Amino acid sequence: MNNFIENYISKENDRQANNIELIASENYPSQRILSTLSTSPHNKYAEGYPSQKSIDEFTKIYPDYIHTGKIGRYYGGCENVDMIELYGRYMWQKVFNTSYHCNLQPHSGSQANMAAYAAFLKPGDTILAMSLRAGGHLTHSAPVSFVGNLYNVIPYGVDDNGILNYEEIQAKIIDYRPKLIVFGASAYPREIDFGYLNDLIQVTLENCAEEDGSNGQEEYNPIIMVDMAHIAGLVAAGYHSTPFGFADVITTTTHKTLRGPRGGLIFCKPEYAEKIDKAVFPYCQGGSLMNVIAAKAVCAEEALYPEYKDYIYQVKENCKAMADEFIKLGYNLVSGGTDNHLLLLDLTGTGITGAELQEACDNEGITLNKNTIPNDPLLASQASGVRIGTAAMTTKGYMEEDFRKVAHRIHEIIKKIQKLKEPPKYDINSIKVGQYPLDPNIYKDIEVWGNVTVYVSENVDTGEISLSWKRQPNTVDLFNTDDADTPEE
Numbered sequence: 218m219n220n221f222i223e224n225y226i227s228k229e230n231d232r233q234a235n236n237i238e239l240i241a242s243e244n245y246p247s248q249r250i251l252s253t254l255s256t257s258p259h260n261k262y263a264e265g266y267p268s269q270k271s272i273d274e275f276t277k278i279y280p281d282y283i284h285t286g287k288i289g290r291y292y293g294g295c296e297n298v299d300m301i302e303l304y305g306r307y308m309w310q311k312v313f314n315t316s317y318h319c320n321l322q323p324h325s326g327s328q329a330n331m332a333a334y335a336a337f338l339k340p341g342d343t344i345l346a347m348s349l350r351a352g353g354h355l356t357h358s359a360p361v362s363f364v365g366n367l368y369n370v371i372p373y374g375v376d377d378n379g380i381l382n383y384e385e386i387q388a389k390i391i392d393y394r395p396k397l398i399v400f401g402a403s404a405y406p407r408e409i410d411f412g413y414l415n416d417l418i419q420v421t422l423e424n425c426a427e428e429d430g431s432n433g434q435e436e437y438n439p440i441i442m443v444d445m446a447h448i449a450g451l452v453a454a455g456y457h458s459t460p461f462g463f464a465d466v467i468t469t470t471t472h473k474t475l476r477g478p479r480g481g482l483i484f485c486k487p488e489y490a491e492k493i494d495k496a497v498f499p500y501c502q503g504g505s506l507m508n509v510i511a512a513k514a515v516c517a518e519e520a521l522y523p524e525y526k527d528y529i530y531q532v533k534e535n536c537k538a539m540a541d542e543f544i545k546l547g548y549n550l551v552s553g554g555t556d557n558h559l560l561l562l563d564l565t566g567t568g569i570t571g572a573e574l575q576e577a578c579d580n581e582g583i584t585l586n587k588n589t590i591p592n593d594p595l596l597a598s599q600a601s602g603v604r605i606g607t608a609a610m611t612t613k614g615y616m617e618e619d620f621r622k623v624a625h626r627i628h629e630i631i632k633k634i635q636k637l638k639e640p641p642k643y644d645i646n647s648i649k650v651g652q653y654p655l656d657p658n659i660y661k662d663i664e665v666w667g668n669v670t671v672y673v674s675e676n677v678d679t680g681e682i683s684l685s686w687k688r689q690p691n692t693v694d695l696f697n698t699d700d701a702d703t704p705e706e
């Protein structure tokens with residue numbers, strides 16, 4: 218049998234077991250969640266939403282459940298998965314202590330966003346959202362995403378201190394009257410104060426009403442959307458301000474700080490329940506992944522455990538400890554620090570790019586991702602920063618001291634890359650030929666001159682330079698190499 222896939226799954230198991238995982242959007246779900254993903258609801262087609270019969274059955278067990286949204290499936294045999302989906306909704310409302318309608322069906326965070334837009338917008342309508350380069354997600358504003366194609370996206374960013382640019386947001390609401398405004402980000406290290414945003418929007422809308430009233434225009438009332446994919450776990454645990462009450466529609470993923478299965482969720486004010494349900498199915502998706510919905514329900518149960526609150530507390534403490542350590546080591550962080558589960562290390566002035574650091578860290582068993590910083594002069598493929606998150610390693614039991622050590626390891630890697638990138642200090646005329654063996658611990662530079670590979674080494678203590686070379690096989694000998702040893706490769 219060809220075990221190609223098993224082989225690489227096994228290698229991936231090892232990678233995940235041994236690497237220091239700092240990707241801010243990843244986590245390690247519980248065994249119960251992983252097991253639930255491979256159960257029989259996987260096989261069940263259940264287009265549509267739970268039936269009235271199932272809702273009646275469910276409310277006998279959980280009388281405080283109040284159903285909102287669409288009713289009825291397009292397939293038979295849905296009585297069990299109906300109960301699972303209803304229980305999931307009920308539990309997620311408990312997690313966020315809300316009566317907002319909850320749709321568990323989006324296959325991913327991107328599809329949750331697509332459906333949320335589709336529920337309220339027509340192609341060509343205007344959205345105000347955080348730009349990708351300032352920290353927003355692709356599906357908020359990027360021209361390469363469906364969002365930039367279907368809608369007229371007006372981006373906002375951060376100020377010179379890396380904090381949400383409230384003045385810009387206010388001015389753009391007044392100038393463009395977006396039909397929908399998105400808050401939330403993929404790479405923003407500070408708390409988003411939804412209470413403050415609520416006040417800001419109210420004041421801005423009053424300004425708009427005054428202006429419109431004097432022009433005899435209809436009252437302007439945008440849809441407020443929050444994509445809390447990154448911070449949902451912090452909101453659930455009560456360690457971040459909540460968008461419930463402020464936003465009309467809230468999207469999230471369940472696999473980041475919530476530590477659940479891969480997938481999306483949408484919450485909305487009950488009056489928008491049917492619009493959202495129709496936008497998810499049949500507009501954006503067909504049959505929902507019932508095994509994932511079951512795992513999302515388990516995730517909600519876990520998010521209600523007191524241990525989960527402790528976990529999120531530690532995620533934040535760890536991130537703060539690591540941020541402080543980087544600052545002590547002399548680095549700049551975007552916004553000067555962190556209030557949540559991630560930080561953005563600004564590499565400007567270090568002479569290395571985010572891409573170089575990501576690759577060097579990969580070679581040292583540390584997994585992180587390059588990330589642009591505000592006003593980044595580099596393209597996203599290079600980037601002047603890296604994003605570092607603490608959610609996954611906190612799940613593995615890392616505490617503040619562990620993260621401080623990781624900051625030092627990354628610092629060492631940065632120094633190593635800098636050293637390798639330094640222009641050679643040697644004067645070619647002073648190089649002594651043929652001193653060998655090279656000490657593997659000293660700086661070694663390798664150059665290829667025509668058909669000869671030249672090895673230059675510098676003793677970091679004495680500054681002494683030595684040179685050796687090896688002729689490529691089957692080439693003409695340019696040097697007389699009789700008295701020079703050839704190094705091992």
Ligand SMILES: Cc1ncc(COP(=O)(O)O)c(C=O)c1O
Pocket residue numbers: 242324325326327328330354356401402403444445446447470480481
């Ligand atoms: C804020 C935000 N929204 C949406 C998404 C999209 O989630 P998915 O990758 O599940 O489509 C992400 C993914 O990282 C995200 O950071």
